[in-house]
Amino acid sequence: MDYKKPFEIVSGMVQASLDKAALNTKDLLVRGMLSGALLGFGTTLAIAATVQTKLPIIGAIIFPAGFIIIVLLGLELVTGNFASMPMGNFAGVISWQQTFRNWILVFTGNLLGSLLYAALFWISITKMGTEDGGAIAAAIRKIAVAKTTGYAAIGSAGMVTVFTKAILCNWMVTLGVVMGMCSNSTQGKILAAWLPIFIFFAQGFEHAVVNMFVIPEGIFLGAEVTYKDWWVYNQIPVTFGNIAGGLIFTGLALYITYGSKPSKKVKEIIPHHTREAEEVN
Template identity: 25%
Template sequence: MRDENNTKQDRNEEEEGTAIEPRTNPDRPQRQFYIPSQIVSEFAEKGREHLKKPFTSQFLLAITAGAFMTFGAAFSILLALGVEAKGIYYLLSGFGFAAGYAMVFISGSVLFTEANVLVPTYLFNSFSYERRSILKFWLSAYIGNIVGAVLVAIAIKLSGSLSEPFYTELSMYIENKMKFLKHGTVGWFQILLSGILANWLIGMAAFLTTAARDITGKILGTALPVILFVAGNFQHSAANMGYFSLGILSKPDYTWYEFIFFNLIPASIGNIIGGAILVSLLFSYAYREDIKEALGNK
């Protein structure tokens, strides 16, 4: 009876992707994370789940994600406020923004840049989908993120909770993100390329978060790539929605037109390319046989 129970337990652990070695080898610890092929399979499954949700659910979850982006933007500024040492400044700023992403990933909210990884992964590994539903989902995610970011920015401004030094520091953040404007057409394409790099990193944040099997691991997996993209000033459209929403309500040096057409649009295009190609397509192709077996698409 004991051997039978152990066999059932081993089978359950293998199905959950948590066992790397059978119990006949007690010297090897059990694996506490998903392997890459399992992660990509999870991406495809999450992409399918997002597309199947009713539009109202998609939009509400997108608003929630946008709200978390503004909270993350505010926290990144507050943590690094007054810090002179650049290394510590970037570390604290990135860790602050990671709080917003952790809330998004763990709550299941719909973030445009995460959708750039999940939906293409589903499409690359499935032949049954409707283009209209995909376009509707992508638009609801993008618009919902903007709405959520603006609503929280308005609430923060009306609350009067943040002092003048916060808004002074915010203007420096925005100036750094809008510096490409001085380069004209070349700057537009620099933002696009920077957006590719940003969503590559955010895709890896989703990758590491999905791999982790506990909350601590998920938060750490989220934080590392986010700290890197914040420190590198890579242009991430969802993050910029948070910063710009706060900035447009204070004393902006730029107009909403400049924010949208000379940052958000090229950054968003780059984000789609970075997520879909450098994460979804790359890993879907590399692990295509394992993924087909996991998804039952033999």
């Protein structure tokens, strides 16, 4: 398997931040919607496998399929961008305004795509509301409760727990993005990106985009969870935890040790991409 050195990967992430900053609103929203839906597909696949085998580890092994498709197609996932966009800020080649624009638009796209898949999956599993959805629906309802009122039931300890699990989650998820850049081959990207995603999912950490699907899907299926519960006890603290995990433990940490001196190649592309980003914004 071909392999890129860490210095090359971090330089590539700086370049990626420039490319992402130059994307127009339509591209960010469409690519974000596709990513949200694809993670929804991966989530229902993992839940179905867990229900069928009664082995959660099997679900964790196959869950990364959706993420790998996102990596191979170069789509937009806000949790990955919580690490990749700040690389450009640390290198001084994009502004924080450009980063926040990307995060807001991609978050919106991820949410829309997740809700679209949730609605379509609800139709599929309940036959347009004529059935209860069986064991898979029951598992989704249980997950939705555990991720919201389950944390609320233990007060401040629940909020600290969900925030911490979000940090740990996106430490691994953003490494999935990084590892996907360590190879030029399709096989290399698949294997490298799979490993950190498997690690996060197998341990039940909290991912903002996965939760954009699984919690509203639980609500659609009749879980005793409100939309307020979803946002207050999960989506908001998980999003900020994912930002901390990706920005600090992947973006900042890797930039400090490998990217404080961008390669000549990255320096050469900075003026060109900076002009493109300014024109878009």
